[in-house]
Amino acid sequence: MSNVNIDSLLRENIRQLKPYSSARDEFEGDGSIFLDANESPVPMVDLPKGINRYPDPLQKTVKAKLAKLKGVAPNGIFLGNGSDEAVDLLFRCFCNPGLDNVVVFPPTYGMYEVCAAINQVEVVTSQLDENFNINVDDFWKKVNNQTKLVFICNPNNPSGNTQQRSTIEEIAKSFNGLVVVDEAYIDFCAEESLVPRLNSYPNLVVLQTFSKAWGLAGARLGIAFADSKIIAAMNKVKFPYNVGLPAIALAEKALSKVEELQQRVAETKANKEWLVEQLSSIPGVERIYPSKANFLLVKTASATKIYQNLISNGIVVRDRSSQPGCGSCLRVTVGNAEENSALVAVWSNIKNSEL
Numbered sequence: 001m002s003n004v005n006i007d008s009l010l011r012e013n014i015r016q017l018k019p020y021s022s023a024r025d026e027f028e029g030d031g032s033i034f035l036d037a038n039e040s041p042v043p044m045v046d047l048p049k050g051i052n053r054y055p056d057p058l059q060k061t062v063k064a065k066l067a068k069l070k071g072v073a074p075n076g077i078f079l080g081n082g083s084d085e086a087v088d089l090l091f092r093c094f095c096n097p098g099l100d101n102v103v104v105f106p107p108t109y110g111m112y113e114v115c116a117a118i119n120q121v122e123v124v125t126s127q128l129d130e131n132f133n134i135n136v137d138d139f140w141k142k143v144n145n146q147t148k149l150v151f152i153c154n155p156n157n158p159s160g161n162t163q164q165r166s167t168i169e170e171i172a173k174s175f176n177g178l179v180v181v182d183e184a185y186i187d188f189c190a191e192e193s194l195v196p197r198l199n200s201y202p203n204l205v206v207l208q209t210f211s212k213a214w215g216l217a218g219a220r221l222g223i224a225f226a227d228s229k230i231i232a233a234m235n236k237v238k239f240p241y242n243v244g245l246p247a248i249a250l251a252e253k254a255l256s257k258v259e260e261l262q263q264r265v266a267e268t269k270a271n272k273e274w275l276v277e278q279l280s281s282i283p284g285v286e287r288i289y290p291s292k293a294n295f296l297l298v299k300t301a302s303a304t305k306i307y308q309n310l311i312s313n314g315i316v317v318r319d320r321s322s323q324p325g326c327g328s329c330l331r332v333t334v335g336n337a338e339e340n341s342a343l344v345a346v347w348s349n350i351k352n353s354e355l
């Protein structure tokens, strides 16, 4: 059990912050005539019913459904405009600009560093080893008294692997700041989420999202699960109406289709296996890293030229070759059967003479 005190970890100004109190925050009871928020009394013709009204600042209906699905209390859930909003809020709540630092494990998701830079917070890196595992000794060397957050992407983007659970829990147990485990791809893998472990680690924050397996990237809805004190701080700092009504409605709809989610995850897995088989027989493809997510990291001769060639055929993948430990690597999202076939057809047609 970590004995991190969340109150003392918070920035002093955030601890003392009196949040903005919106019209819908102040109202309690059963109103039927709402003249408190300067909204339009009606939506435009053909636009969704209720869209003229501000949404619930705390998205209680979705949180109730999520709480049930994930086995947590609703006050242990934050919802935001993508999990990127949660990442930014953690910086704003816990990191003093120009003073504190965070640790990230490259190669990894780029938003941790961008949010750090925006918030003027130093990023200390502890590079993953050649198999993209955390080097625990190196990590502890990088931590100091000003280290407030550690970001562990699990499964990791762009490498697709997961860290040993014992490594993550060991860090959560002994680190005197918040351990943020980004589980954007957890629905694709057999490993269990760390959400059930939140009770043991009050300094653990688990990020998930509706953008990947749930198929709602366009809705912008991310999730943070954590101790209610951390969630309360995030709610205090967030914009009052940070999630729109359409996103809330779509998430509720999606949450009633858990079986379909599982079916889609199974399809993605089968498509991934097909893609691995096909890509590995293409000359020049040197290595396909084992992936527990919905993408593959592919080491190939002339990565940047292959990237360009695919683009000229209308196929867009991600060139990760400039990332630490990812020399000559492309990151390829698993598409549907048709998209994957098109990728394989174009890639296997690239002639050596074109590289």
Ligand SMILES: *Cc1c(COP(=O)(O)O)cnc(C)c1O
Pocket (backbone or CB within 6 Å): 081, 082, 083, 084, 085, 109, 153, 157, 182, 184, 208, 209, 210, 211, 212, 217, 221, 222
């Ligand atoms: C895609 C992705 C996200 C999702 O971000 P949203 O803002 O929720 O769309 C978060 N973390 C990682 C590592 C990702 O790859």
